[in-house]
Amino acid sequence: MGAQARHERLAALLTPLLAEAGLxxxxxxxxxxGKRRLLRVVVDSDNGVDLDAVGEVSQEISTALDSSDxxxxxxxVLEVTSPGVDRPLTxxxxxxxxxxxxxxxxxxxxxxxQGRVKDADDDGVTLEVDGRDRRxxxxxxxxxxxxxxxxxxxxxxAAD
Numbered sequence: 827m828g829a830q831a832r833h834e835r836l837a838a839l840l841t842p843l844l845a846e847a848g849l850x851x852x853x854x855x856x857x858x859x860g861k862r863r864l865l866r867v868v869v870d871s872d873n874g875v876d877l878d879a880v881g882e883v884s885q886e887i888s889t890a891l892d893s894s895d896x897x898x899x900x901x902x903v904l905e906v907t908s909p910g911v912d913r914p915l916t917x918x919x920x921x922x923x924x925x926x927x928x929x930x931x932x933x934x935x936x937x938x939x940q941g942r943v944k945d946a947d948d949d950g951v952t953l954e955v956d957g958r959d960r961r962x963x964x965x966x967x968x969x970x971x972x973x974x975x976x977x978x979x980x981x982x983x984a985a986d
Contacts, residue, residue, distance in 0.1 A: 832856065835896045836865075843890055844869055847883050850919070852909055856902075863902040865891075868909055872923055875908040915970040921946035924972055929953070931970035933962075940973070 836854050844851050852868040867887060869875055884906040891897055891904065915921050915929065921943060930940040941953030941960065950963040 829856070832896065832898075839890055839894055839896050840867060840887060843886055844883065847879065847886070848873075849875065849879065849883060852913075856897075859903060861901070863897075863900060864905060865897065865902050866905045866907065868907055870909055870919075870923065872919070874923075880906050880908065911972050911974055913971075915972070918946060918948050918964065921951045921964075921970075928973040928975055929970050930973050931962075932968040934966050934968060939967075 833854055833856075836856075837851060840854070841851050849869040849871050852870045853866075854868075855864075855866040857864050857866070869880070869883060884904065887906060888904055913920070915924060915931070924943045925946065926943065928940065928942050930938065932938055939953065939955060939960075939962070941955035944952040944954050944959055946952070950961060951967070952959050952961050954960075
């Protein structure tokens with residue numbers, strides 16, 4: 827079975843299972859790892875993904891894979907994870923899930939913008955940039971990523 831066919835088969839098997847758990851399939855990756863393969867399943871939801879949910883869905887995925895031939899006969903290691911902060915924001919749902927977060931994006935015009943995600947819908951995103959709301963269509967932005975903030979100043983913090 828080719829890589830594309832395997833990916834489609836895995837997605838067809840896992841997508842409904844994840845939907846029952848309130849999760850979405852973000853990506854599937856199969857990579858060689860010595861004599862085995864590593865199957866990495868990345869899941870997400872609008873409410874985030876906690877470790878308990880990952881543990882529960884890992885068991886369900888493992889059971890589903892064991893009862894199918896989607897991975898073939900060769901041994902594999904299953905890893906279920908959520909997207910890291912370094913995941914690029916490429917889809918409207920990524921932006922929606924980043925509400926309140928600081929992001930940096932290259933613009934289609936060749937510049938760069940950094941701001942806090944105020945709102946996101948199917949057409950674009952509103953960023954708070956230098957205290958003002960600015961609306962961008964997704965086609966106006968490139969290579970956007972959430973910025974890691976070790977200490978976020980809130981209204982209370984700024985008064986200290």
